[in-house]
Amino acid sequence: MLSFQPVIIGGDLGAYAIAREFNDAYGVKPIMVTAYNPNAIRDSAILTRRYCANASDEQALVDDLLDLGAQLRRQNPRTPLVLMANTDWRIRVMAKHREQLEAYYQLPIPSLEVIEQVMDKQGFERLATAQGMPVPRSFYEDFSQADDSNWTPQPVPDDLSFPVVAKPADSSQYENLLFEGRKKVYRIDSREELDALWHTLADAGFRGTFVAQELVRGDDTGMYSVTAYVDSHGKVTMRCSAHVLLEEHHPATLGNPCAMITEPVPQILDHAQRFLESMPYRGFANFDVKRDSVSGKFYFLEINPRIGRNNFYVKAAGINPMEIMIRDIIGGENLPERTADKEVLYSIIPDRLLRRYIIDPQLMAQVRRLQRAGRVNPQRNPKDASLKRRLYVLESELNEYRKFNRYYPKPTSTGF
Secondary structure (H helix, E strand, O other): OOOOOEEEEOOOHHHHHHHHHHHHHHOOEEEEEEEEOOOOOOOOOOOOEEEEEOOOOOOOOOHHHHHHHHHHHHOOOOOOOOEEOOOHHHHHHHHOOOOOOOOOOHHHHHOOHHHHHHHHHHHHHHHHHHHHOOOOOOOEEOOOOOOOOOOOOOOOOOOOOOOOOEOOOOOOOOOOOOOOOOOEEEEEEEHHHHHHHHHHHHOOOOOOOEEEEEEEOOOOOHHHEEEEOOOOOOOEEEEEEEEEEEEOOOOOOOOEEEEEEOOHHHHHHHHHHHHOOOOOEEEOOOOOEOOOOOOOEEEEEEEEEEOOOOOOOHOOOOOHHHHHHHHHHHOOOOOEEOOOOOOOOOEOOOOOHHHHHOOHHHHHHHHHHHHHHHHEEOOOOOOOOOOOHHHHHHHHHHHHHHHHHHHOOOOOOOOO
């Protein structure tokens, strides 16, 4: 069996899922570098937590990773170290400090140049359009000069149709910004609302670019997720897609899927593969796609240069993504392309709560059938099932009732 030591920055559900995938495939215990000890990783038997007090400070995080790398190298000089992260800001930090970090770690991520191209939604729109991928019409507001007392937002184009969805063009520039009323994504119904948001962002100190994207018709069930891995030779060797049933609606996590059915959708998988293989991309990628409820057309909304928070749906569908990556970067294998095709229900919320939001009778029948077969939640891990862990998972799932009752008490035609 291949020998290596994973180090994962972060401790949320997505980080735990990566840790479990490593542990399931190789029996290894990843080291989690985090300032906090959230329920997702607390008292876990499959990982080791390393406390980093200033994990949200770029230089402090890099210094801590270098100290850890030196320590692990002294302890086991022949054991390769693999560094992973699962937020845009952390991926960018890794890419910016690649030369230093690669003294100890392997970094299975794209280059900084590629990350900046695809993380910027305006750049992604240009690249996607060049590859024939449908994208919604968008309008971009640049806040880089907002410190100037004469700065005002640019006029909204007359042909931009409302409602729109407003979000940062590069989420790494927004990730650590805190202000009252902050949301991950905003639904905007009028020009006046959009103008008010622009001024709120400027006053809060945001100096990146925000995008206002025309809303694709349909509720949460119109969303799809695509996850892929590009190997060391630039070839896509793993593909998986899932049909989203419900997204989170808490302002801080709005738009994150919390229930999905895995199914191969060749149309969007092929588009994603052509896009990734058209550039010097390496590592994992996760695409957000929405199908228009009237036209049936798929629109690509964005790409994340990482595996994504809900990456465990890939393993549930039949392929362990960490095994694919390790066989590439550590084993040096030239693997054939694989598409995950097992139908499963991935869900981190209680079954009854999910059924509240499924309106379509045919989809409801599919959900009930898969619920009877057993839903998949990465934290429901038989190798990590102490009483404390089971209570944390129960608390997390029951907390979903409170969040949905407050922020999205019943389904709507738009998902807002």
